Amino acid sequence: MNNEKNSGDKNYTKNDWQKLWTILEKLIVYGAILCISLPIFIIVHRNLPNVNWKFNLDRIIIFALIVFILWFFVKFVRKIFFVFCLCIIGLLSVGSLTNKYGFASLALDYQAMIHSMKDSNKPQKILINKVAFNSSDALILKAMDFTNPEVRTFALEAINKHFKEYQSDSRYRTTIQCLAIFKEINSRWTYVNDPVGQEYYAKASESIKTLSGDCDDHSILMASCIRAVGGLPRLVYTVGHIYPELYIGDESDLESINFLIKHKLFDKESKGRSLYYHIDQDGKIWLNLDYTAHYPGGPFYNNKVLGVIDVEN
Incomplete structure (x- = not known):
């Protein structure tokens, strides 16, 4: 039994x-x-x-x-x-x-896909990659002292201050860190004109002390800090203005970055607004980081583009 x-x-x-x-x-x-x-x-x-x-x-x-x-x-x-x-x-x-592509990354991709159904991005006219080298370009590039320890320290402090909880995503860690730098600089930047009758290009190591200057000083500082942490910036000329852009990937990355900006990192600043960027001839997407924008990818100050300074070399 x-x-x-x-x-x-x-x-x-x-x-x-x-x-x-x-x-x-x-x-x-x-x-x-x-x-x-x-x-x-x-x-x-x-x-x-x-x-x-x-x-x-x-x-x-x-x-x-x-x-x-x-x-x-x-x-x-x-x-x-x-x-x-x-x-x-x-x-x-x-x-x-x-800490590579896992469940958290998959969840982000699906959130981005769902969000993309009701959201509309605003791609702008494709820009050429190489343009004639202006006399001022050399002075601007020289002012980008991104290897200066003070510049890197400032960038690292911004990264540790903003969005740390989202930086575990290895795919977009560098991009998120660059956006943390954008938040720190743009939330504290004060516009100050150059001396009368002169075009003054402040080094990045100079601008971090006051977070003040005109559009080229802002662009130099932003691009230098981004380069100091492994990001890829470029500078764009428009009529009477210059501003930085950040390389964020190709169209396969756009939905995720758009979702991160509008629902995680800058949800209040970008609420109900569109993302503005340029697509170059290689399919690379460059996000607007102008000081006139209240969030990454904010509206362009001027849509007419005169030239681009490639700063990766």
Whole structure:
């Protein structure tokens, strides 16, 4: 009798584990179907006209249809799909533990995709990369003493003061740190004209002491601090004005950066506003960091561009 009871207990335990495994498998498979359906739906959403049905019923039907089609397909390759899902979960787990692309990065990408459905970026006219070298360019580049210890110290203090909680994302850590520098400089900058009849280019190490000067002094300081922490800036000439821009990646990075700026880093300053940037001939995206902008990617002071100073060399 005792042997039969023990045998029954073992069978019950085994069946119990099998049920739990089946439930786990379904949760993973169905969760993966929903995760895959979302980016497909966003692509379809962007390329279909909006018929303005009540409660967005047309979009709900489209999303449900995408989910059904994926579910129908997965039904025939469920075991293979489940193993694939486990591999992805494993890779994301390793990425999270090694501070690379993990679950937090994946969540950011999905938040950015959802946000992009209702948000509209404002790309501007493509700029050429190389322009004629002006006589003042050499003086501006010389004033960018980004290797000066005082310049780097100032940049590091700004980084430690702003947005530290978001800098764990290794993909955009440098960009977020550069935006922390933007926040520190632009929140404290005082515009002061050059001496009458002279064009004075203050070194970055000079400007950090007062956080004052005109547009070229601001641009020199911003670009120098960004270079001091590994970011890539450039300077843009417009009519009677010069301002810095920050390289943030290509169009594949734009949604995530747009989401970070408007919902995490500068949510109050950018609320209800668009992101302004330039795209060069290589597909690189450059974000406006002018002192006239209250947030990174704020409106341009002047849309007419006369030239660009490439400062990476």
